[in-house]
Amino acid sequence: CALIKRELLHGCVAGVCRYPLGMSGGQIQDEDISASSQWSESTAARYGRLDFEEGDGAWCPEVTVEPDSQKEFLQIDLRSLHFVTLVGTQGRHAGGIGNEFSQMYKIKYSRDGSRWISWRNRQGQQVIEGNRNAYDIVLKDLEPPIIARFVRFMPVTDHPMNVCMRVELYGCEWLDGLVSYNAPAGEQMSLPAYFNDSVYDGAVIHSMTEGLGQLTDGVCGLDDFSHSHVYNVWPGYDYVGWTNESFPAGFVEIMFEFDRTRNFTTMKVHCNNMFSQHTKAFRQVVCYFRSEADWEPTPLVFNPGEDEQNPRARFVTIDLLHHMASAIKCRFYFADAWMLFSEITFQSDTAMYNTTLAPPKKDDPTHKVDDSNTRILIGCLVAIIFILVVIIVIILWRQVWQKIVEKASRRMLDDELTASLSIQSETLAYTHNQASTSSEQESNSTYERIFPLVPDYQEPSHIMCKLPEEPGSTAASKATTTTIVQEGAPHYAEADIVDLQGVTGSNTYAIPTLVMDLLSGKDIGVEEFPRKLLTFKEKLGEGQFGEVHLCEAKGMQEFMNTEFSFDIPEEQTVLVAVKMLRSDADKNARLDFLKEIKIMSRLKDPNIIRLLAVCIYSDPLCMITEYMENGDLNQFLSHHEPEGFNDLSYMAAHIASGMKYLSSLNFVHRDLATRNCLVGKNFTIKIADFGMSRNLYSGDYYRIQGRAVLPIRWMSWESILLGKFTTASDVWAFGVTLWEILNFCKEQPYSQLSDEQVIENTGEFFRDKKRQIYLPQPELCPDSLYWIMLSCWRRNTKERPSFQEIHRALLEMHP
Incomplete structure (x- = not known):
């Protein structure tokens, strides 16, 4: 088939000489790809292949690229002269973690490796317009084309910035020599x-x-x-x-x-x-x-x-x-x-x-x-046509099979994923025959429960690929399939980032594994509350399927069980947060909402926001939770002067106590921060999950294009780079939350760093070459409290303290 290339090239129709030369296809070997420098071993030149996600997902130079420096380059040795007509470039997104790309670049080429020539277009311009995001592939015709063995891509910037590149060359072998x-x-x-x-x-x-x-x-x-x-x-x-x-x-x-x-x-x-x-x-x-x-x-x-x-x-x-x-x-x-x-x-x-x-x-x-060559050409064309026919048949077969599977899934969804409400019994009847579909979907509830599979890490997004069967089933022991990401994975390896947007838009971290012991039984333990007794005061936030409102509830005391009571007169209204599901939400969203109710009803701790009541007999479905009179801890502290408040360790101990309770259940919060802690009377703190839903805190979240938003400034290195959320990663977030408290929430963590630099800093934690940046010791923070923070940020998760240990240490500081 190479004869076709020869004839086209020599026939003055080089416009069809546009075959990929082997960066993405692997024909170009790793040893033939080099660079001026590399940020790490996992961003070496060999990872600069277009549309490849290995390593950290791209070639990244060691230093920030300065304007007009032209020192950094990615070089490809084609081993022989080639006629190059087209180039393609792409940035590094690493499954949503990265966001580096080159907006402009230049090309230099050489035929012998010693004399390098700067490419110019037919109007004499050297700079080529590159990428506008880290995902899309941008192809650029080289007019004029180049004849070269060696090609260099040189990122160009108009201001200092971090860049990463993946590239491909297109053309033909230069047969003239x-x-x-x-x-x-x-x-x-x-x-x-x-x-x-x-x-x-x-x-x-x-x-x-x-x-x-x-x-x-x-x-x-x-x-x-x-x-x-x-x-x-x-x-x-x-x-x-x-x-x-x-x-x-x-x-x-x-x-x-x-x-x-x-x-x-x-x-x-x-x-x-x-x-x-x-x-x-x-x-x-x-x-x-x-x-x-x-x-x-x-x-x-x-x-x-x-x-x-x-x-x-x-x-x-x-x-x-x-x-x-x-x-x-x-x-x-x-x-x-x-x-x-x-x-x-x-x-x-x-x-x-x-x-x-x-x-x-x-x-x-x-x-x-030459008749023999004509026969070869015809044979090549016949082979290509045959291969195309086979590919088309496979594609059609897969489409048909996919439709069959989709129909089967819909039938299972209709038959199995049902949630029925019984007004007479005033209890929630909830079916558990949902194993086949929950393995394909990621539920979004307030908290996540995990079970230890290895001493160190769990993978919440894949930890339950099939639900446990009913007790007594012989298949129960085989129902759990796991995917574990090794700790030695590259620091920019594509993490398995799941859709973290909750049903109502307020929860950023809750992907339950649908543990059957939590969902067993029909009684959800909370009462139906009359909607007419709710007075809406403020919209806290909204999500894809619902909204969160601050409301006043009248007569709430009459509907509470004996385990919980308000320290206020019965005739006085109570501030509550109401999560409301839109009436047009689909069946999956409704199902997730009911799961969240089931799980929230089981959380009973003085330092965890409680589910008070529900409105589920008619649309829109609502859950009513506590809302503390002093609002969230972030706003509360930011409006206090340091000299007016000195009992910060007491507040921190409350948060540690609530997290100790969650960790005892193997629950992972995934978004612990002062914005998600509410302040009541006498500085009582309760952990909640309203932070993400409020526009006030949108700057605390790093948006991954088309995927999710992540609170990266509070997240551990393994959560950002490996997608691992565990109790140990909650401990890391607690250290950042403690830092916030000691700074009276006057400053965002790592305020001197951009979001991209925060992610780069996690790479330093991964490599552990003593170049990582820690949050500094706050002005009013004693050494003993800062030592707790530093212990929470240890690289090795096994060396971080437990919440039991943290809680004990804080109580000792506050007799």
Whole structure:
């Protein structure tokens, strides 16, 4: 099939020479990809392959790229000369964790590895527009194309920034082997038409030396040389031309240098023959051959014959009679006042094929088609057609199979995922036969429960791929399938980020594993509350399927069970938070909402926000939770002066107590911060989950394009880089929350760092080369409290303290 490439390339239709050269396909080996520097081993040059996600997902230079530095580059060695017509670039997103890309770049190339040439477009510009985000692939035509073995991509910025790149090259192998041609500089006709070689990449003074240009750019000139294939250029652009007035000897001499000694069969010269403008193809060419150091004494002479009938441009083919040479010097003799060339190509070695796309003339001895090669071409085409047919059949079969599966899933959803409400019994009847669909979907409830599979990490998003069956089932022990990400994974490896947006938009961390002991039984333990007794005061936030409102509840005390009571008179209204599901929410959202009610009803601790009541007998479904009179801890502390409040460890102990309770249930909060802690009377603190839903705290979350928002400034390194959320990662977040408290929430954690730099800093924790940045000790923080913070931020999760230990230490500081 390579013969097709040869014929297309030599037929002056290089626009179809656009085959990927092997970055994404793997044909280019790792050892042939190098770079000026690398940020880490997992962002080395070999990871700079387009559309690949291995390592950290891209090549990233070691340092921030400065404007006009041009020091950083990603280099590809193609092992041989190639005709490169197109390039593709992409940034690094690493499954939503990364956001680095190069908005601009330059290209340098070399044919021998020593002399490097800066690519310029046909208007002389070097800078190529790159990417606008980390996801999309941007393809750019190289006009003119380049002929090179080595290619460098050099990121360009207009301000200091971090960049990462993935690239691909497209083109064909350069079969001519031509590395340079030397010729007199092109001249100007009085039309005016300029016949200079405007893209020549060698030296141009009075003559052109040691370069390639328009004679090898794959674009053939038109019959009328005053017009061009290229837009916004001058007349004569496609041709390099000379007038006989400048050459008393009557010829123009062009010398061609090749990469090695070759066995030459033909040379093809594309000439203009617009004889009405005194322009004709050459009348004679005399070629000399140099195989070693000396030129052969006897030249080859070829006379094409003049044509004054057909003004069309044409290829003139010269039979080189299998001369062996590493250089050819040809003298082209004028047939009229002007001689214009647009392309010169060579065939050598085994490339003895018909090199035009048009059928050969019967009386032309230079166009002999090898029947065996024709058979090979036909065989290749038949094989390609067969492969395409097989691919189409597979695609159609998969589509049909997918429809069958979808129909089966819908039937299962209709039959199994049901939640029925019984008004007579005033209890919630909830079915548990949902294993097959919950494995495919990620529920979004307030808290997440995990079971220890290994001492260190759990993978919440994959920890339950199938629900446990009913007690007594023999298959129960086989129902749990796990996917564990090894701790040694690259620090920018694509993490399994799940959809963290809750049903109502207020919970960022809750992906339950639907533990059956929590969901067993029909009684949800909370009463139905009359909607008419709720007075809406403020909208706290909203999500895809619902809203969160601050309400006043009248007569709430009458509906509470004996385990919970308000320390306020019965006739006084109570502030509550109401999570409301929109009436148009789909069945899955409704199911998730009921799951959240079930789980919240089981959480009973003085330092955890309680579920008080529900409104589920009619739409919209609502759950009513506590809301503390002093609001969230972040706003509470930020409005207090340090000298007016000195009992911060007491508040921290309340948070630690609540987290100790959650950890005892193997629940993971995933968004512990002062914005998610509510303040009651006497500085009582209760842990909640309203932070994300409030626009006030939108700046605390890093948005991953099209995926989720993450509180990265509170997250542990393994949560950001590996997607692992455990009690140990909650401990890390507690350390940041404690830092917030000691700073009276006057400053955001890592306020001096951008979001991208925060993520980069987690990479330093991963490598553990003592270059990571810790949050500084707050001004009013005693050493003992700062030591607790630092212990929460230990790299090794096993070395971080438990919430039991943290709670005990804080109580000792506050007798």
